[in-house]
Amino acid sequence: MxxxxxxxxxxxxxxxxxxxxxxxxxxxxxxxxxxxxxxxxxxxxxxxxxxxxxxxxxxxxxxDRSYSLPPVNFTAREAALIVALGRFAIDMRLMPFSDTLESALDKVRAALSTSAQRELLTRLKELAFLGVPALPAKKTVREAIERAWFEQQPVRITYVDSNYLETTRDVRIMSVIMDRHETRIDAVELDKDERRPFRLDRITHAEVLRTAP
CATH class of the missing domain: 1.10.10.10 (Winged helix-like DNA-binding domain superfamily/Winged helix DNA-binding domain)
Structure with a gap:
């Protein structure tokens, strides 16, 4: 370099x-x-x-924290890869945060000039990713999980385990794990102080719990 x-x-x-x-x-x-x-x-x-x-x-x-950064300028090549990978994550249901990702991809496209946007469309037609979609999860669940994770708040989930037993648990999300077949949250159960994975598709309800400031 x-x-x-x-x-x-x-x-x-x-x-x-x-x-x-x-x-x-x-x-x-x-x-x-x-x-x-x-x-x-x-x-x-x-x-x-x-x-x-x-x-x-x-x-x-x-x-310096007072420094105001200029807008980010993407080339059509950079934007094509970002948009293609983002679309793949959404189509494969890997990302629980699909609405936020869609909004981000729109901003990437909007940052391009007209000619670069045309080139982006051409490049996207030439990019293809294949895989097995992850199991679907409710939109309301995905939204609550996203908010709890980004805001570092506990979340109350209703979970159906492999024996079809439904329980309600208060957890704090430590990480989000994605693979071809399922998306999981790695979380600590607050009352037991135990860390364990929960499959996103098995969460039937999720509610963010606000902690005291």
Whole structure:
């Protein structure tokens, strides 16, 4: 990677994460020495990029939080891959957050020029992904699971196990796991403090529980 190309990539990397990242991590990410990263950061500062060093836990190099980022500009190639992968995730029912993903994909398309949008449509016709759709889940359940996960709130679920026994549980979602056949949430049951997976298609009802501020 040439230096000019690396500087652009480094700037984009810092744009994408406003938390601190160490020089050592950046050096490993771009395959250069730490000294080279220091020189690159100085070059970005000289180009009026407000890169600051943050101390303490979670510190490192980051863009100044008051810095207003310009709009993201996608090439037709980048947009085609993002849209195609997003559509695949929705069609295969892998993503429980399909409405949010659809909204994001619309914004990717809207960021393109007219000519780039035409190219995007052409490229999408030439991309195909095959797989086995995951089992369906209720829209209201998907919405509640999304909200609970992103807002880090507990959620009350009504769950039907493999013996068709229906129970109600209060859980906190730790992660979301997707494969070709099913989507699962890995969650901790609050009253038992036990961590276990729950299949999304077996959740018949979900309600976000607000915690005290």
């Amino acid at each position: 040439q230096r000019t190309e690396r500087l652009f990539a480094l700037a984009e990397y810092l744009r994408g994460r406003r938390t601190g990242v160490t020089a050592e991590t950046l050096a490993e990410r771009f395959g250069v020495t730490v000294r080279t990263i220091y020189r690159d950061l100085d070059a970005l500062r000289a180009a009026a990029m407000p890169v600051a060093a943050e101390r303490g836990r979670g510190g490192g190099y980051a863009l």
